[in-house]
Amino acid sequence: MEAELGRCVASFYPGATGIAGATKLSGGASQETWSFDIVHPEGDIGAILRRAPTGFGAAPRRAAGLNNEAALMHLAYQAGVPSPRVLHVLAPEDDLGTGFIMERVEGETIARKILRDEKFAIARQHLARQLGRVAAGIHGLPRAELPQLREMTSTKEIDELGREYHSFDWPRPVFELALRWLKDNDPGPPEEVTLVHGDFRHGNLVIGPVGVRAVLDWELAHFGDPMEDLGWICVNSWRFGEIDKPVGGFGSREELYGGYESAGRKVDADRARFWEVMGTLRWGVMCCGMMQRFRDQPDHSMERAMIGRRASETEIDLMVLLAPRES
């Protein structure tokens, strides 16, 4: 791999002499992320490779695909959305599979550090507002320039979640309550269908001492209701114990919405709340799904097993949202 990567880098980066320090950051059967340095006489450049090795070209059903991810990041970068610069899209002659190479943006993605460490104290004060502006930038990307992506509606998403939950064949009255609520409160198509990031939350946001530096992981990008992104980032699972700060455990909805509207887009708070319920259920169903992967063997780790026991966290969050008790 290192040899191919070195040749590839020399072919597109003027003056590059090779690579160093290649480390696999994550990797499933079909997709890998590598960190490495481009060696250059004027100073090395930190880089990230996202690729599907040859023979694993097909993306999972919901995934946008690596070429689309690269296109979206490039457009976001050009539009001034904090985003890594895409350096190269892999071609067949690179012999590295499909994927792309981007600049490595230094910063923190681990929620607990962002929420607790002193060095992010200033960032925490501004982050919700900043992320409102960033989301507005994503939703404002002109559709004509965007790649082909799946189009999701709230109705389709409810159906998919229901189907997936029922496939586990394990009754969960609270999930049924949430599904029923979603059907009864489905707001239908939005006034404007936009690009939706699809996974706009801790882990996919690189944070520095004064705020957001990059939005990562466009794997779940699609066209749909822009309020989906604002609801998803408020899901309690991403607050890491700071439950009174709905935006990622660091900010208020008012700050998020204020930032969003300051960038010239309108917030529909009821829709955002609807997508928060949807997102809470979605994370619960995902926890159950990861447990199934443990049981069916592809990933027989203790962590996968234990994540099945985190679905109940989303049940209490759904109860707080749908059946709050008097204080």
Place this chain on the structure above:
Amino acid sequence: MQDEPTPIELTKAVADFLRNEIAPGLSGHQAFKLRVAVNILDLVTRQLALEQGSDGAEAARLAQLLDLNGSLFELNRALADRIADGKVDLTTPGLPEHLWQTTLDKLAIDQPNYASYKRERGRRNE
């Protein structure tokens, strides 16, 4: 009748050993994995201690709410179906209380440190 010590005492003994004698000597990935393992043993210990009581109470509530007899799984399936069909909802007497109690009983075993659980449990005891 099986002999002593009880499963609760046994799992707790293993968890305590791993936590107190093995964990301090590990670092990095192995320390992380051990923490997960100890969390699993703690969860199993809580389930062994609490499950019988909460399952019994849940089954009794469900039998009354649904006017049905059956296993806990069957009763939960019946409740799930009736919620899906709209035959019962949050205005049905006893349903919100049942769902809250059942959810709190799950969290007591799964994630007793989850912040929403700690707040809601406190509310119940007020």
